[in-house]
Amino acid sequence: MEEIVILHTNDLHSHLENWPKIRRYLKNQKQQYTQENKTVITVDLGDFVDRWHPLTEATDGQANVALMNEIGYDAATIGNNEGVGNSKEQLNHLYDKRNFDVLLGNLFDLETGDSPNWALPYKIIETKETTVGLLALTAPFPLTYRPNGWDIRSVDQCLPQLIQEVRPKCDILVLLSHLGIDTDLKIANDYPEINVLLGSHTHHLFQHGEKVNQTQLAAAGKFGYYVGEVHLQVANGQLRHSEATVTATSSLPELEQDAAEIQSYLTSGHQLLQAKKIARLPYDLAVDLNDEHPLMITALKALEEKGRTEAAILNNGLFLTNIPEGLVDQDQLHEALPHPMHLIRVTLSGADLQRLLQEMEKNRHFLRKFSINGMGFRGKVFGELYYDGLAYDRIKKCGTWLGQPIDPVKSYTFTTVDHFMFIPFFPTIELAGAVEFIFPEFIRTVVSDYLSAYYPIQ
16 A cells, blocks of 8 residues: 655745745655655645745746745646736746646647747656556636637537546546636536546635545635645555545744745845835825825826726725836836736717616725625725716716717727626626737736836936
8 A cells, every 4th residue: 555645835925924834844844754754745736826925926936936946846837827827938937947847638729829938738647566657737717818819628629638638548537627616526527537636726625625426626726825735645656545635834834934934025125126216206195085196096097098998997905005207217117006907998889888887886886895806806995986987977868978978879998907807797798898808918007118218208
């Protein structure tokens, strides 16, 4: 009987405050199990990189990969933060200095149809007595991958072929899934050939694992709060027993030097971003709209210019800090707008635009203090909605475009952030709009370019 231990991490999202403990734990567990004559496989399931952290932003994720190199992962896959949180060029170079294999079976170059050269479709690991096959799939979001130059394919388009190719080559088949809990459960029901399914993306936690039919499921939450372990007992190439557990990083010992290490990541990131100068402002751009020069007004104008539209819509919960008078650097833009949000250009008929404005006005009071997480939002509350080029008369319950009544049959195009399409409050954007994603810039990059053009450093 051979015992194989799979150590797995996922969805760290650049929460490097947990990294020293995770690194020690993974290294210690690997050493201990190896001494006990157990085989250890270590994997990461994606979203290790998240640009909210200044060091990640400043290094295009390269610093994260350097941290991963400290572990000696056998394999890793990507999440949507790596996949669409980077431009195509950035992603193509993210793993240049890795010391582990990147596995991914459902991402292809939109122009050539080829898999990216930094990824393998699968990996075979030969242990002392067992052959383990590793597959990996990431969440398919064609709306955001395609404008970035990628062809992202669904599970059913890719997984049957991968299983057909890899299953005959291995005794144990493991799927690294950045697909989410609902898809994982469906895969476990539809593809019994998979022995172990390691889950992520939806940040779900299986403290003691789950089993669907004969498939062992495991999941370790988010942000490095937990590290996962799967124990497999294999005899003569047959899986005899499996179990999954997680260990809370809060329960792990903290060393005196941890705080300094964690702070060093932040300090280095801030210093690198501060060195990149953008513009010279003659006055403060303030979060408070009652100030003389609101940041919101500048951002709306920047969106209109980038989207080539006469109107734009934003929420003030996006803006976390002021941008002060004087020399402006990328660190200040990152602090003010840490969100990995892209812009969208939305075209609606006048009738649908009226309905969208009514949706926004109906939800305005609720959203003002609504706490929201994920879907690209890295702030605290959604906040107040603001229009430029549009207005809404609450008495007459109708909108205007550039001061004129909206024609119900005419088409109108405005610019906003993709977040508005993903949240459930404004369904007209997705259901009735012709939506064009503007890649690869984030909203902070668009604002940065606008400031650089209008307030250049002399």
